[in-house]
Amino acid sequence: MQRTRRLRRTPALRALAAETVIRKEGLVYPVFVRWGENVREEVPSMPGVYRYSVDRLAEVVDAVLAAGIGGVMLFGIPEHKDERGSGAYDENGIVPQAVRAIRAHCRARGREMVVIADICLCEYTSHGHCGVLEGGEVANDASLSLHAMSALAAVRAGADMVAPSSMMDGVVAAIRTALDDAGYPHVPIMAYSAKFASAFYGPFRDAADSAPQTGDRRGYQMDVRNGREALRELAIDEAEGADILMVKPALAYLDIVRAARERTLLPIAVYNVSGEYAMVKAAAAQGMIDERRIVEEILTAFFRAGADIVITYHALDWAKNGGNV
Numbered sequence: 001m002q003r004t005r006r007l008r009r010t011p012a013l014r015a016l017a018a019e020t021v022i023r024k025e026g027l028v029y030p031v032f033v034r035w036g037e038n039v040r041e042e043v044p045s046m047p048g049v050y051r052y053s054v055d056r057l058a059e060v061v062d063a064v065l066a067a068g069i070g071g072v073m074l075f076g077i078p079e080h081k082d083e084r085g086s087g088a089y090d091e092n093g094i095v096p097q098a099v100r101a102i103r104a105h106c107r108a109r110g111r112e113m114v115v116i117a118d119i120c121l122c123e124y125t126s127h128g129h130c131g132v133l134e135g136g137e138v139a140n141d142a143s144l145s146l147h148a149m150s151a152l153a154a155v156r157a158g159a160d161m162v163a164p165s166s167m168m169d170g171v172v173a174a175i176r177t178a179l180d181d182a183g184y185p186h187v188p189i190m191a192y193s194a195k196f197a198s199a200f201y202g203p204f205r206d207a208a209d210s211a212p213q214t215g216d217r218r219g220y221q222m223d224v225r226n227g228r229e230a231l232r233e234l235a236i237d238e239a240e241g242a243d244i245l246m247v248k249p250a251l252a253y254l255d256i257v258r259a260a261r262e263r264t265l266l267p268i269a270v271y272n273v274s275g276e277y278a279m280v281k282a283a284a285a286q287g288m289i290d291e292r293r294i295v296e297e298i299l300t301a302f303f304r305a306g307a308d309i310v311i312t313y314h315a316l317d318w319a320k321n322g323g324n325v
């Protein structure tokens with residue numbers, strides 16, 4: 001008889017035969033940076049996640065260093081918003097300030113982490129869309145140079161990597177060209193390649209204050225129903241020069257991750273988004289689930305599906321509590 005149970009009998013045998021490990025160096029913690037001083041405020045819909053002012057970032061940077069995870073991804077919440085999202089490409093904007101503060105703090109500690117800047121306009125535009133509006137629509141080509149300027153501002157401040165999240169056509173190529181021309185050919189791009197128009201983003205918009213004032217993002221983010229189109233998006237971004245391809249959200253899209261893994265040689269990232277996090281926290285707070293086991297199972301599933309990098313709000317808690325068990 002085929003006896004697959006032989007290798008499940010003891011913890012040691014199971015550990016020996018395990019196919020998947022959660023690599024904590026492959027985890028990225030998203031950090032919300034907001035204007036103001038001496039601010040650390042919890043995001044109401046995301047228990048355990050905070051918005052920090054630049055002067056309080058050291059706390060989260062130290063936690064990330066102590067946890068030994070790969071790095072952080074920065075999202076900015078500016079004091080002022082305008083039609084063209086100028087805070088996104090201000091060299092003294094909130095994200096460049098945060099990057100410089102994190103770099104300085106890491107230097108003082110003699111430690112390193114990867115600092116990734118999310119690149120989009122939606123946190124900075126008064127209308128909340130990811131590009132500039134023309135005739136009530138998000139204008140793709142007119143937005144590209146603004147995304148490129150935003151990437152340059154982050155990289156000049158010291159970001160290791162930029163991650164364009166707008167789903168504008170051609171944004172990866174525009175950023176690649178801008179970085180190369182400005183003397184940053186070594187800076188990689190993590191492309192939000194297959195970013196779906198998902199209801200799982202709800203709590204993030206609360207955190208980043210970036211909900212569209214009118215309409216929604218279905219005109220540029222992907223239709224939830226389309227898997228083949230996602231692979232096309234990934235292929236286009238790879239051809240435009242992306243170094244890492246991302247699928248977002250994560251849990252309901254692992255079929256895309258697996259299909260991508262079988263087609264590309266590039267590293268694949270998944271973004272375990274705010275709504276996915278909030279559901280786990282809410283169920284755990286009700287005593288309905290064992291949070292730690294659920295988080296471990298979820299993170300394992302991402303790596304098993306083929307992800308190399310996992311962007312997740314669970315990263316700090318998971319790594320802090322001792323990692324893989």
Ligand SMILES: [Zn+2]
Pocket residue numbers: 120121122123129130165166
């Ligand atoms: Zn956006």
